[in-house]
Amino acid sequence: MSEAFISLKDVRKVYRTRTEEFEAIQSITMDVQAGELVSIVGPSGCGKSTLLKILAGLHPHDGGDVRIGSAAEPFDPSRDIGMVFQQPLLLKWRRIRENVLLPAEILGLPKKEARERADDLLQMVGLAGFEQSYPYELSGGMQQRAAIARALVHDPKLILMDEPFGALDALTRERMNIELLRIWQESQKTILFVTHGIQEAVFLGSHVAVMTSGPARLAEHMEIDLPEDRDLAIKTDEKFGEYTRHIYKLLDLD
């Protein structure tokens, strides 16, 4: 196997408040290959968001090794990260196109190219025709699509998604799952996708990282051996059921 794109070795994170220390992550060791979509599941408070923040360079880690990038796929920490959160967090006073352009503006990318790319991306996420709309004119699902386009506009190599569909209704969520698979395949990005939905994790992931809390660590990093072209019918597949049952077991939910 070639050199991994992300390599985590025994990563540890401690939050310090004035009075006490709190070990948010005890140990995570995991490799992610370029172009993979890795789902991360685990109980609330087990350190999923913390892990993403470490990868985004927002928090230092307190032990172990974090390496992103490889010889084949060099990584620039200032411009190779795209982030999507549970809330779309679009700027209310900007039109959709200008919202998507925010990262390009911050990085000072050439205006004309960025604008063309923003429009292409809006097309890709199914928002063609809404370039001039304001966020409040869009539904929650549409706003989240715009947020995904925003995470892609500067062509980053790594997309970090923290429960991006957590606030959507079940039906929209299913649809967004299918869309995300398509976007992932079209854009060839490496994606880390945090979710509370075990079905969602298996459906989307080429791998699923299962985390447990107390102590917060990686329980298993499993490959999902299902075809890349997935549709909702796969959820009734026997293998799909086995994977989800296995995860339920790891999380003590069976």
Add this chain to the structure above:
Amino acid sequence: MSADTWRKISIAVAVHVAFVAVWWLAVILADVPEFILPTPWLALQTLGEENYNWVRHFSITAQEIFGGYILAVVVGVTFAVLTTWSRRLDEMLTPLLVTLNMIPKVAMAPLFIVWLRFGIQTNIVITFTICFFPILLNTARGLREVEPELLDLVKSLHGNRWQVFTKIQLPGALPYVFSGMKVATVLAVAGAIVGEFIQSDGGLGWFMLITQEALNTDAMVMALMLVTLIGVLLYGSVILLERIFVVQDARVE
């Protein structure tokens, strides 16, 4: 404009007309003496009285209101930006500003007269001190209200503070600036008039004191209506600016 907007405007106009009509009818039906409350028409007729010098008084009061108000917007927003930008400045200035805000502003008037002498400038400063705090406080609140995850997004791109400030904080605070400005409009009118009660040789407030001595209630009522008109003009311009600069969904009521 949409049909709904027209509907709202016509209702607003109708209610105003009804208000004047009720006033008029009440005065006539109850046979209220003129020096207690004149009819709207009698009050309006005083505008024809040249000795009253309406234009001069109107313009003095308008200058005080608009002058003090605009000064408060400029200085209030500037202070909010400074205290939000620098932690040190915030720690130094904010406690002092909280204390200063406790001073009854009108009670400063005698001091202002000593410092600034008799005249329009003193009333501008009184108006300013009353309007300053709500604008400062609202703006500062808006500047601080940033989603932490949005900051994460900018930081993950190694964006600098200036970018956070100009692209997220400032435009995000604009609705709050307007919310403070709306509160301050009422205060500005009150500030200028009270200032004129305390010291002045012109302006609608001063004029009301003078006509009161002669019990010219019709002129007093007219002066009051003109003060209100200035207030409405001020409020109207603020609303208009808000409509131009703030996206509908972001407006703070």
